[in-house]
Amino acid sequence: MNALARHRYHRAAPVVLVLLLLALIAGVAAAVSTASSAQATTATADDVTEGQKLFAANCATCHGMDAQGTDGVAPSLVGVGAAAVDFQVGTGRMPMQQSGPQARAKAPQFSQEEISQLAAYVASLGAGPAIPTEEQVDPALGDPANGMELFRTNCAMCHGSVGGGGALTQGKYAPNLWETTPTHIYEAMLTGPQSMPVFNDANIDPEGKRDIIAYLKAQDEGSPGGLRLGTIGPVAEGMWGWLVALGLIIASTVWIGSRSS
């Protein structure tokens, strides 16, 4: 390598180049993601068009090309609002994998950007509940004690006393709520997916909904008493009492009884 080349290619050049490249990628990614989160709140005409394309390709088989629904297969989506789409597609319930007593939650099939486009398209078909803002669903702003009372009166009969889930008729069920995001909890109350009733703002006001989210998020701290055994109540406790407590003790009786005459 001659002197000129040695001067031109500094020892640190590759490192500097890699760092620059990383900075460029991070910058572009940040710009793109701010752009998409801006899109989530304010839908543009572009979103509606994109959403319509996505809808025609992925949803229209059951819901129909105009989202008017098909008798006995899928309901009309006119007027369900952006909140319903964000919940159903965002929790992976739609597109539905198979028929059954109810659609199961699974990994979402679309990116948040695509979900927002679909939501924008469905919202353009007729007025319906909108996706809640960050502030509306912030558990830190809610009162968990009021949430406890609201949850007990309105939700616990299906979802269990702390949202651990429970069975409904004919194989349907109320899911566990601990992994559900605050936005999805809010949207579920607002739109009443599947067997769930709608809790509109006259029934539980927006502050009440936020209090319920605060109560559910308070469960993340775990139980002060130790492992929770699924918080499904005395059935699990009884089973553990028999299997673990009595099981260990009977094992020790066999041990004590074996060293004998």
Place this chain on the structure above:
Amino acid sequence: MGARVNAAASGTANWVDERTSIGGFVKFFARKLFPDHWSFMLGEIALYSFIVLLLSGVFLTAFFVPSMTIVTYDGPLATMQGVEMSEAFASTLHMSFEVPGGLLMRQIHHWSALLFTAAIVTHMARVFFTGAFRKPRELNWLVGFTLMILSLAAGFSGYSLPDDVLSGNGLRIIEGVTRSIPIVGEYISYWIFGGEFPGEILIPRLFTMHILLVPGLILVLIALHLFLVFLHKHTQYPGGGRKHTNVVGLPLFPVYTAKAGGFFFVVFGIVALVAALFTINPVWNYGPYDPSPVSAGTQPDWYILFVDGALRLMPGWLFDVIPMEWEFWGYTLSLNLLIPALIMPGLFFGFVALYPWIEAWATGDRGEKHVLDRPRNAPVRTGIGVALITFYVVLVMEGSNDIIANLFHLSLNDLTYFFRIGIFVLPVIAFWITRRICFGLQRKDRELVLHGKETGRIVRHEHGEYVEVHEPLTDQERWLLVSYDDIAPLEIEDEYNDRGVRRKGYRWDRFKKWLSHLYFEKRISPVTPEELEAAQHEHH
């Protein structure tokens, strides 16, 4: 040093003995013989968990306030801040979150309550399957049975004390069941609750029942139970030299006192370990009692679950045609509550309590039995026991039907339909299969006695025949396999004597004959010495 300690100990013992003459008792107890087997310690688990219950319960009474006065919560729990609740519930939260070690004590108390009832049931099952309830121990079976019922009362009254939503729902069901008793139900319900449910006096009343009445009765009956064990002497498993007239075992002192004393700490330790690791009855999740909400997963503790299961199982309309609720002259007769919650437990527990007499009618044997049966040698009894357990387990599963449906992605309705048929069919199938297995095991025992153990060694005779060498059993092994009662079914005198006069008591005798044939018509007899002799000749 050693000499001084000995002198001090004997001096003290002598001082006490000169004033109480207790030396004779100590000698008697210390030399009392007990046979050894791990299954004889199941009752001890119940006794020790009761002691743990007493110890932890005394701690809890220091902080619990048995009052239904309404207060507003102000404490460390964010989800209860400013919520109205009874003092009973508030003091439960206080002892759980503000008293050092309080939550651990609560959990020890509740876990040992579950263990207490489970150990009693397991102990009863051991007594049942080995025939330890036979003469002269029928009375002690009844004492033990009463202890089991009292343990349910102790458990349920304690479960209801915190005045939370879960236990309040249980009390609401008790109220409904009480009211379903024809004519007097309403009065009894008003008498229990001091007026309309839930009233304001129930918690103080349950408290008295839970800490004074029921544990007092349990203590007295435990004393009686153990006294009768001493009086009758302990039963023993069959084996060489063990007869109905002797006891083969070790003296109480020193081996058993050390084992039993150590075992108490094993039980306490395991309960404490479980209580430290696993949450039980998180009342802070359920919230203070309010008659309106009922959450999913509302069940009683396991020992009452079978009644809940029966209530869930019972159809409101029989075959969709016959209603289970009738109205007569303004009185409602709720068969849909009466049958599952009162008549079914009454029949079930009644059968369990009276079982020693039922079997005595069938065997017609009036001798004292101190050697236990191996379950296989009493196939019908073992079958009945497994059928009872199956019946009970079906009810427990139905009581947990929502949990099962949710965990295994099944339809709640289909589960209930399945159990409605299963409650009648599964115990019968269980009885039949168990009896078959018992017969099979008895035949295997006969085979072993007659032909000995297979050695896996093949020998070829000079004339070309191959045989497997069988090794004869030792005397001890053979004793175990052949020493059981071979009871022939009862035969009775004719209904009319030779002069055509009908004799008294024929119908009762006919019932006993029917029962005896059910038990013993088909049986595998133990190998007789002649059969053994013949089999040995055949071999040589």
